[in-house]
Amino acid sequence: MTADLIIHNALVRTMESAAPEAPGFGPASTAVAVTGGQITAVAGDADVLALAGPDTRVIDAGGAALVPGLIDSHMHPIWGIELTRGIDLYGLDLEGIRDALAKEAARLPEDAWVCGWNLDHNAFDGPLRGDLFDDVLGGRPLAVVLYDLHTGLGNPAALAAAGITGRETFDDASLVVVDEQGVPTGELREIPAYLLLLDAVPPIPQDEYIQRLQSLFSTLNGVGITSAVVMDGRDKHLDLLADMEKAGNLTVQLHIAMWHQPGDGDERVAQIISQLGRSGRGWRVQLIKMFLDGVIESGTAWLNEPDTCGTGTHSFWKDLDRYEEVTRRYVEAGYQIATHSVGDAGVGQILEAYKRVGTASAAGAPNRIEHLEVLTDPDISNLAETGVVASMQPLHMQWRAGDGTDAWASRLGPHRSHGGFRVRDVLEAGGRVALGSDWPVAQYDPRLGMAWARLRRTPGNVQAPVFEPEQRLSGYEALLGYTRWAAEALGRGDLGVIKPGATANLVLFAEDPAETDGDALTDLPVLLTVVGGEPVHSALA
Template identity: 55%
Template sequence: MAQAGGSLAITGAKLRTNAGDTGATAILIVDGAIEMLGGDAEVRAAAERRGIRVRDVAGATVTPGLFDAHTHPHWAAAVTAGVDLGGCETLEQVRSAIAAEHARLPEGAWLRGWNLEYEAFEETGMRGDLIADAAPGRPVALMCYDLHTGLGTAPALAAAGITGPREFDDASEIVVDENGVPTGELREPTAYGILFDAAPAPTHEEDRDRLRDMFRRLAAAGLTGGAIMDGKDATVELLAELETRGELDHRITVHHWHAVGDTDADVARVIEGRDRCGRLWECGAIKLFSDGVIDTGTAWLHAPDLRGDGRAPFWPSWERYAEVVRAYHDAGMLIATHAVGDYAVHRVLEVYADLPERPGLPFHSIEHLEVLSDADVEALRGSGVTASMQPLHMQWRSAAGEDNWASRLGSERAATGYRVRDVLESGCRLVLGSDWPVAQYDPRIGMAWARGRHTPGDPSAHVFEPEQRLTGEEALLAYTLWPAQARGHADRGRIVAGAVADLTVWAADPVEATPDELISVPIVLTVVDGRIVHEA
């Protein structure tokens, strides 16, 4: 069946409209759109005349629906099917978790794991032989928490045909020892994709239902939509199928993932499909990489990190990156470029600055911007670029600067991390997201980190760069109105007549709650296209 918008009346609410205080306490939704705001009695009477369900939220706060500006739900549905290794900080803890999963699995099955942290391998380097005897004879394939490194044991490498180094179009790498034998460490998606592609794949129905259920998990945290940053043709087909089945509970922008090795024919094919859309999903957007991550030394930095890494882009030919960006730009598509290192941000800004104007179309984004020089913050001013950032990634930093990220950068450069306040004050539009499954998808956690810059729920925790904290209103705007504006949507991110009825209903005001309180504020309702998709 075709999916249609719902009709609903919400009364007894405190409204945060992102459009000024209207004095209204109620919303009437008809066929997926907000028809009117008003008082409780007025809206209730209008709803009853039309046979529309009325829901009194008894003083709860209603905000525009929360939108994750950088997420990977389809990938996450597959990755998180394995054992969660988050919190395993030592090799023994990793081995113990693998052994427990090995004992649970049937003979012959692959052991999949995700959320693996680098700290467990700081002294030894990442090697598959260190974990192999925790699951004797079984293929083991693990994904690091940042989705930039994979680790496989010898049986898994053999099944994938990984026997030595290979040349890749991008900066991906099969790491080998002094004898040319793979260690099991596989850097960046092109390399580790060989490993994970060799594992048994889910059926089409399993893949579809996992994605459906993933969206429902996101809805329980108050999310009504997101920008998928690893879109593939298969992702688009699943979204279309879910919507046809009446099972799509999320509003999605699909950024098609452009790989470095993609040809002009690939670019043309993606451009040809740019107008594909449904009621709740749209294409027309692109995701590219300019560098890797700081933890593995693959971020592109103005100066090398303290281990001598960080001076290579993801693209062997930066001119080719510029050509591809121009092709998608001229086709009217929206481009998001991953740039973690300060020099990567600098070089992407240079390419964007050379693009011709496109009146009426939104401009492009840079994703992550984990470290920024003063000059590059200034370069953002007036650029029209959207900065898409994830302050909750600071959760892996230590107060003493002993974590892998800070120890590579050094204290002075680490202090330039996640400069959300400086970016905002430069006049650059700021949007927030999770990078799920890299970090938790819960937007309450994301907003709490952006506002408090310390472990949420622990007021005594160390505060990283307190001068970079956002206000409660700014954090909410960065999950609602600003992502809508960044994508050129005038009918989203606000509670006004004519806007789409994507709403998040909170038990308490998320702006007035402290960052430490925010993570525990219950989500009463999540409404997408006028339909209640989550109810506490």
């Protein structure tokens, strides 16, 4: 059979070997053939070009590097459309935020909501307060999500519109923060609390939602992403994807984790179980996402020792037995489990629970833990022993300051903050790692994600502080974290590698991303992205 697509004159990084130094590794293959959405041949130019027929699309890569399509192991692309409404407050201090909000308010109708995202805890000297911006908003309600996606902020007008009084109670550790008089300050800690606010903002119409999601997928294709693990699946998202696929293929393949919240009862568990395996051409429900804790910056991560403010001593769940019970039910039903834990106490508890209920899904996909920003040595041995995946995001170190005065490091204190994001320790112990962005928490660009994993400092700034240099990954390991390791973390042998029979998800970089200097990586051109055999992005001449 002739090929649909041939890419030749390339340096083919199959990502099949453990390291580029391994015997037999080398750019022996220069060409790949694709038929019916699958890779059908990986060999030298002459052998592969012989598969060309009159209708074959033949692309001369001009010596560029062909790698498997990149997989972001932790993302919120669908919910992210809602969360990234309004203005991006990234990197702004309090004055900058005021200016940006004033400009946005002036642009909007009198009764419109002012929305923003990516706000940094470090912008505030003291506690977060929503009324700090009232004088520039002209009476408009304000709804902001902090970059960590665990904290929301509303002004008094917004809280009133949402009916938030400060007397709310939650099934988990979520909190409407109040002052000494019991009046809400505007800070809404954890997702169920800030959803009360976001649910009051007028929804994005479905056609606009789909359009924005399609445009996000195109942008992701442009940086080399072909697959993503969606960490907050809800029924309405599945319906939206089904609707989207009526109009055409998704250009990012989605592996969906359904979101189980601590308050979800048995009826909801049964409903979620009935969604397992629900799929379209480009998406599939296969995981469960749960939060065992929150984030260090707000004191909601669950740590073995309290943080320097005396917080961080609790799980997000009021009843850990219930966490284990639902985990067991999901594992028995065939789901793969992904549990969020930033703190070491949470990680330890999850590993013990997984050991009791099963460390992998029925289909053999390993259970996972998300984030693991603080780990003890026993946690690391346990990860290696159980094969549980450490799904980590080294680029989340971008909010750290060299002198340890940032919210993350000052909460942890010097002893623990110097043991953060122990990616290499997990690998050295024989554990499994997958890398991701957690967009919109951090930037989705995997080149930036790989650069942070390699440099552990701001790429492009050699003067920037390096955080725990002994934890740096090699260029090849960083690429594995976004390809084969990420695929293995999903139990998928047909993704993240270039071999006959694999899904034809491919990315052509101008140069080898494993060899490109870490500081130059973020500017490395992405020449071509192929999803399921179809070119979805091209910057080829």
